[in-house]
Amino acid sequence: MGVVLVTPDVTQNRTRFLSVPPASVLAEDHDQLVELSCHGLATAAPAYSARSVLVRWQGVVLAVLTAGLLAGLLLSPRTAGVVVIALVVLAYIAALGYRLALFRLGARGGRTVMVSDEEARSVPDDQLPTYTVLVPVFHEPLLGELVERLERLDYPRHLLDVRLLLEADDTETADAARRITPREHVRVVTVPSLDPRTKPKACNYGFLTAESAMCTIYDAEDDPDSLQLRRAVVAMRRLGPSYACVQARLGFYNSAQNMLTRWFTLDYGSWFTNMLPGLVALGAPVPLGGTSNHFRSDVLRDVGAWDPWNVTEDADLGLRLHRAGYRVGVLGSTTLEEANPDAINWVRQRSRWYKGYIQTFLVHVRSPRLVTSQLGARGVAGLVVFIAGTPLLSALNGFFWALTAMWFTSHDPAIAALFPPVVYYLGMVCLVLGNLSVLYMGVFTARQLERPDLLPAALLMPLYWGLMWLAALKAVIQLVTAPSYWEKTTHGLHRQQTTAAEAGGAS
Known part of the structure; x- marks a missing residue:
């Protein structure tokens, strides 16, 4: 598969990946809407789509490296082992150094766009843009509660276009939708049950017929800051046309539920408070979160919207925006959601993220020369170390933990031979x-969040890394067996556990 020829917009120094018909045309042409939602990017710009896991040269390189490794282990196992371990150790050092640099840059502050309540409310209604809010839901019986939370958004109703995206065969959510009090600014959009069965396909289907100037996504369990849309409008105007999106922070309303939710809170706190602002400071691509990212709709159309075949479509879109010549900012507004309180559910969710990170890396290195010219050296470093390194090094952690345990229990000289001075x-x-250093970042984040109750969780983070290893291992396996399979995260577990605890106490 060759690299697609994209159409540059020389007047704006931007790149357009996909030419999308007007929303009014797609609203009348259902077949074309479905085709663009499912296959638009893969057809128009296949080099930017994850529909294929590997292109030919990547498959050849992977086969050659695998054959070389097997040959080395057969002919000279000690030498091959030393070389592999040395390379992996260097990769760990590079990843650690990069993360520390990002953390330090982000911790300095000044890279998050702050919009006060007064400034957000001061924009007259007639100067606000139309705003589409996409809400992809699947098997969500508590849809009514979600709509009530979104009703708290402080935004003129005649400029608001809330779209509840339901799968055609999801009778559970459809029944919940029928119980919602009708509102002019809220509509139910039924998404065809066609492959790929993913959130980004649903978002494409809902977005491509929208005629709004701004667009955002909220997940089923989200509780956004009531002024977030107004803050995003002010932030985008302040940043200027070179910015395509601002990403709001994500936090949790059940962060103190158990140790896993505390770890998750520290993880997200470090990510949104330090890592993302660090990427902005570095001028590197910003992998978006799956919710509360606020886009200029025209730019979103030009870059092909979401890749329905990528299970971490948000991170991929952040990279594609950067390659198209746009930047992403971080918005000082928080959306609360549910921290995963169940280890099995957490591994399912994190494995999908890791799988998508590997997909995203493989997609964006298909043309090394082109991506280097578009991202620059810093961007490519982030792509390799941050996007690919995070899941792959997490998957290798178990191997090194096993080696360490074997050495301390047996002092086997064969293990020592793998580690020359x-x-x-x-x-x-x-x-x-x-x-x-990683433990320190956790403690620092707990202090930043002004959450002393998170300090024990920060000191116990090595146990959390064990869950990360399981998720990364599963991601690597699933990338081969089911690359575009969307493993849905179960929501409402904090409510179920709370109800069970109350029932137990009552009995």
């Missing part, structure tokens, strides 16, 4: 200083 000392840097 240089590799050994670099590995010790990772083991001691690396782990301490």
Whole structure:
């Protein structure tokens, strides 16, 4: 598969990946709407779509590396083992250094766009743009509660277009939708039950017929800041036309439920408070979150909207926006959602994210020369170290933990032979200083959030890394067996556990 020829807009120094007909045309042409929603990007710009996991040269390189590794292990296992471990240790050091640099840049502050309540409310209604709010839902019986939370958004109703995106065969959510009090600014959109059965396909289907100037996404469990839409409008006008999107922060309303939700809170706190602002400061691509990202609709159309075949469509879209010549900002507004309180459900969710990160990396390195010219050296470093490194190094953690355990229990000289002095000392840097640095970032984040109750969770983060390893291992396996399979996260578990606890107390 070759690299697609995209159409540059020389007047704006931007790149357009997909030419989308007007929303009014698609509203009348259902077949074309379905085709664009499912296959638009894959057809018009296949080099930017995850419909194929590997292109030919990537498959050849992977086969050659695999054959070389097997041959090395057969002919000279010690030498091959030393080389592989040395390369992986260097990758760990690079990833750790990059993360520390991002964390430090983000912790300095000044990279988040802050809009006060007064400034947000001061914009007259006639100067506000029309706003589409996409809400993809699947098997969500509590849809009515979601709509009531969205009703708290402070935005003129005649400019608001809330679209509840339901799958055609989801009778459970359809029944819940019928119980909602009708509102002119809220409409139910039935998404055809066609492959791929993913959230980004539903978002495409709902967005492409919208005629609004701004667009955002909220998930089923979200509780956004009531002024978030107004803040996003002010922020986008302040940042100017070079910015295509602002990403609001995500937090949790059940962060103190158990140890897993506390770890999740620290994870998100570090990500949205430090890592994303660090990427903005560095001028690197910003992998978006799956919710509360606020787009200029015209730009979203030009870059092909969401890739329905990528299970981390948000991160992929952030990279595609950067490659098209746009930037992403971080908005000082918070959307609360449910932190995953169940370990199995958490692994399912995180494995999908990791799988999508690997998909995104493979898509964006299909033309190394082109992506380097579009992202620059810093952007490519982030793509390799951050996007690919996060899941792949997490998957390798278990191997090194096993080696460490085997050495301390057996002192096998075969294991020692894999770590000549240089590799050994670099590995010790990772083991001691690396782990301490990551623990420090957790403690620092707890202090930033003004949550002293999170300090024990920060000190117990190594247990959380074990869950990350399981999720990464599952992601690698599933990338081969079911690359576009969307493993849905179950919502409302905090409510179920609370109800069960109350019932137990009552009995």
